[in-house]
Amino acid sequence: MPNIKIAAPKPSPIVGALLGALLLSGCTRPLDTAILAANAARDVGQVAHDLIESECLPAYRGANTPASLAAVDARCLVPMKAYRIYRAAWAVSVVAIQRAQLGLITPSEALAAAVEVGRKGAGLAASLTEVSK
Amino acid sequence: MTPAFVIELLVAVAKAFGLEVGDVIAFATGRHPELQTASLPALDAVEAARAEAVARAAKT
Numbered sequence: 538m539p540n541i542k543i544a545a546p547k548p549s550p551i552v553g554a555l556l557g558a559l560l561l562s563g564c565t566r567p568l569d570t571a572i573l574a575a576n577a578a579r580d581v582g583q584v585a586h587d588l589i590e591s592e593c594l595p596a597y598r599g600a601n602t603p604a605s606l607a608a609v610d611a612r613c614l615v616p617m618k619a620y621r622i623y624r625a626a627w628a629v630s631v632v633a634i635q636r637a638q639l640g641l642i643t644p645s646e647a648l649a650a651a652v653e654v655g656r657k658g659a660g661l662a663a664s665l666t667e668v669s670k
Numbered sequence: 671m672t673p674a675f676v677i678e679l680l681v682a683v684a685k686a687f688g689l690e691v692g693d694v695i696a697f698a699t700g701r702h703p704e705l706q707t708a709s710l711p712a713l714d715a716v717e718a719a720r721a722e723a724v725a726r727a728a729k730t
Contacts, residue, residue, distance in 0.1 A: 572703045582710040590716055597719035606727045613720075617713055624710045634705055 568637050568644035574651040575630045578658060582620070582627055585661055589616050592668045612668050619657075619664040626650075626657040 593613035600606040633650035636642045 566702075569702055572705045576703065576706045579706050579708075579710060586711050586713065589713060593716045594719050597716065597723045600723040601726050602730050603727045606723050609720075609723070613716070617716065620713060624712070627710055631705065631707055635707075638705075 566644075567648040568634065571630070571634050571637070571644065571648040571651040574648075574655065575627065575634055578627050578630065578651070578654045581658055581661075582623055585616075585620055585623065585665060588665060589613065589620055589668055593617070616661070616664040616668040619661040623654070623657045623661045626654045630654045 593609065593616075596609040596613065597606075600609045630647070630650040630653065633642065633647040637644045637647035
């Protein structure tokens, strides 16, 4: 049987750099990680806002009796409150990152603020299951 | 490995990590990602609609 050697494909330097950067992103540059987290959190918040508005705005516009208002409130008030909290936490994280960029606080403190947005996001996600029922 | 494949892989990896492609490129090239500071929208329209619904319900 012939001995066939197959050369392993050489990984592209671009892909190597990309994967390496992603793998190290959580521990090398806390401020960059905080920025990425804050940017992603903003996208999540925008989606949550659009979902709440699309579900609750027409529902409130159609509520004409105390009973129908109570039914819409049961679906929408908790997600609305969760969104307000999330929005505030995200704003705090942005300010924290900006303060870290100015050297007023440490990057780790900014990252902690971004992590807090993630915690609030868990509550927001849980509440959004109610609004879309 | 073609450039098209590299770009396709870049996009796939970015999506898998939930990242913007621009952010990933920033990491790969050593640049800092740009912080998005545009504020998240408030729920003004929904709150106004609720206030109107409360007023309507109070009249019934």
